[in-house]
Amino acid sequence: MTIVRWDPFxxxxxxxxxxxxxxxxxxxxxxxxxxxxGLNKDDIDIKVEKFTLTIKGEKKxxxxxxxxQFHRVERTYGVxxxxxxxxxxxxxxxxxxxxxxxxxxxxxxxxxEAKPKQIKINLAA
Numbered sequence: 513m514t515i516v517r518w519d520p521f522x523x524x525x526x527x528x529x530x531x532x533x534x535x536x537x538x539x540x541x542x543x544x545x546x547x548x549x550g551l552n553k554d555d556i557d558i559k560v561e562k563f564t565l566t567i568k569g570e571k572k573x574x575x576x577x578x579x580x581q582f583h584r585v586e587r588t589y590g591v592x593x594x595x596x597x598x599x600x601x602x603x604x605x606x607x608x609x610x611x612x613x614x615x616x617x618x619x620x621x622x623x624x625e626a627k628p629k630q631i632k633i634n635l636a637a
Contacts, residue, residue, distance in 0.1 A: 528571070528588040534596070540628075542602065542620040546594065549614030556616060560604045565618065568593035601625075 533545045546567060548556060556569040573589045598604075598620065606621045 528590055528592050529594060530592055532594065540622045542598075542622070544596065544618045544620070546616040546618075547614060548592075548611075548616050551611075551614075553611045556611065558607075558609050558616075558618060560598070560602075560607055563598045563600060563602075564595055565598055565607075565620070566593065566595045567616065567618070 530546050530548045532547075534542065536542050544565070544567075548569065548571070551569060551571055555571070556567065559566045568591070570591045571589050601622045602620045603623045608619045610617045610619075
């Protein structure tokens with residue numbers, strides 16, 4: 513899997529990129545956690561295609577507050593899209609996603625043949 517280092521200056525180019533953590537578990541799966549607070553699960557689209565995981569969505573500003581009412585705006589809004597190259601060992605048919613407390617968790621299980629196997633040693637006669 514290709515890991516791309518987060519670059520805060522990339523956000524000035526337009527849009528925004530929610531931060532992610534990527535790690536593997538002892539259950540032989542990759543996990544991607546993405547911070548996307550303030551969204552509903554229906555605002556997020558997740559797709560696995562050709563060994564690429566894509567997470568995209570849109571964080572909308574509160575329409576009840578008009579632009580001239582703001583004193584400071586530090587939170588980021590707009591469309592986002594993150595893509596990650598997946599190793600061929602990921603089983604795309606068993607990918608699961610959960611959204612809780614503003615954190616999207618995507619679990620990418622590894623194929624059975626990618627899991628380590630214990631080899632028994634036989635004694636020679």
